[in-house]
Amino acid sequence: MIIGEKIKRLRLEKFLTQEELADRCELSKGFISQLERDLTSPSIATLVDILESLGTNLKEFFNEEEPEKIVFTREDFFEVEDEELGYKIDWIVPNAQKNDMEPILITLEPGGQYKEESAHEGEEFGYVLQGSVCIHLGEKKHRAKKGESFYYKCRKTHYISNCGKSPAKVVWISTPPSF
Secondary structure, three states: OOOHHHHHHHHHHOOOOHHHHHHHHOOOHHHHHHHHOOOOOOOHHHHHHHHHHOOOOHHHHHOOOOOOOOOOOHHHOEEEEEOOOOEEEEEOOOOHHHOOOEEEEEEEOOOOEOOOEOOOOOEEEEEEEEOEEEEEEOOEEEEEEOOOEEEEEOOOOEEEEEOOOOOEEEEEEEEOOOO
C-alpha cells in the first residue's frame, strides 16, 4: 500500500515541515522525506508514532471511506417504466433507499397512475413540474397543478394519478424510502 502521499497530505494539513514531524517522532528528516516518496516503509510502531503526531491513528488512516457523492447527473439516474399503469420513474439519487428520504422524478401519462400503497409510517412530498395530478388519500382526492406542491402523512392508502390531458411530471420525495 502506498502511504507516503497520504502522510505528506496529513503533514501539510497540520502545517508541519518534514523536519518538525521528524523531531516529534524522534526520526530523521531524511527518513520522513523517503517515507513520503514511498522509498521506504516504516515499522508499525514508527507508523503509529507518526500518525499520533499527525493527530490520527491506524484505523482512521487506513479507512478507505468513499467520498460522499453530492451531485448526480442524468447518467446516474435509474429508470423504470410501467406501461400498464402509465408511469415512468427516474431515481434521481441512486441508492437513495439507504438514506432517510428518497426523491424520484415521476412522469404520468394522461390517465396514468402510480401504484396504490397501504398506510405506513412516513411522509411524502411532491412538486408538480408539468401537468396536473390528483393525490388520492383514502376516500379523498386533492388536485395539484404545475407549480404547486403537496405534502401528506402516509396514514391512509394513497397514490397519485394524472388527472389532466397531457403528461404530468412530479418531483416526489418519500421518507422513509418506499419507491
